Amino acid sequence: MKNLKDVKIMLVDDEPHIIQFLELGLMNEGFEIRTASDGINAVNLALDFQPQVVVLDVMMPGMDGWEVCRLLKKNLNNVAIIMLTAKDEVEDRVKGLTTGADDYVVKPFSFEELLARIGARLRNQFPALFSEVSFGPFRLDDRRKEIQYQDRVLELSPTEYELLKYLVINHGIVLSKSTILDQVWGYDFGGEENIVEVYIRSLREKLNDKDHRLIRTLRGAGYRVDLP
Incomplete structure (x- = not known):
């Protein structure tokens, strides 16, 4: 830091x-x-x-x-x-x-x-305290709203960007669906928690994370990003 x-x-x-x-x-x-x-x-x-x-x-x-x-x-x-x-x-x-x-x-x-x-x-x-921030294979540029993974710029929707940023910044921490909803969608979001699963699935496809080694699911607890 x-x-x-x-x-x-x-x-x-x-x-x-x-x-x-x-x-x-x-x-x-x-x-x-x-x-x-x-x-x-x-x-x-x-x-x-x-x-x-x-x-x-x-x-x-x-x-x-x-x-x-x-x-x-x-x-x-x-x-x-x-x-x-x-x-x-x-x-x-x-x-x-x-x-x-x-x-x-x-x-x-x-x-x-x-x-x-x-x-x-x-x-x-x-x-503003950080220009580009790197976490393992990820590089985040919040001013450009851009995330690179293994030197490849990911094509992300605004919500996908915010979700992946939140997961990567909090790497190593187990994040429940309710916590993710509060931080990414907002505490007044009236939709279903399953929306998190949909977006996680989309991120895994874009990251080629077929084996869920990058974004891990901890049954009954939530999700955790593990960086190499």
């Missing part, structure tokens, strides 16, 4: 050991970090600090993470918010998305997973 010195991340959690753990790890990755332990201080700090990414705990005393998320999305021009939730329930995911959250991570989580999701949000929402 490039230009990390230009990337500001704010951590908001009322558990000191989580803040210390994440702050140390992310500073070692080169990010500029600020921290807050409650919602009110988080909002005031964010207005001054202007972070690109906020890692935000849901359950906090006083102002909870949902309200902080709503206020940050209202008052900051462009910010990616990753919610930390203690439970993986559909209601929490929907509530987070409707208040403006961009992604969520369920506790307990690995630092590597959070780092991958931060990188994914930066590439999605701040493409």
Whole structure:
């Protein structure tokens, strides 16, 4: 990842050991970090600090993470918010998305997973930080809305482009159909989840992925891109 010195991340959690753990790890990755332990201080700090990414705990005393998320999305021009939730329930995911959250991570989580999701949000929402981004045999150029695979430009529809970009950026992470629908089609999409299967099938054909070695199906869990 490039230009990390230009990337500001704010951590908001009322558990000191989580803040210390994440702050140390992310500073070692080169990010500029600020921290807050409650919602009110988080909002005031964010207005001054202007972070690109906020890692935000849901359950906090006083102002909870949902309200902080709503206020940050209202008052900051462009910010990616990753919610930390203690439970993986559909209601929490929907509530987070409707208040403006961009992604969520369920506790307990690995630092590597959070780092991958931060990188994914930066590439999605701040493409100016990256000209062309390469992942194994893929090269993504978001300004041209173009994806090359093994030096071959893929002929993709706008939705196929967004889906493949999301899968590749999140390579190594299992993505459920509902998560893919939320991130690619939008949380207010009223269609069936099977639309994901249709588009995955089309991408596999264009990638010549007959054996499903590139885009893997994990039965009952979702899809995962495995890069060579």
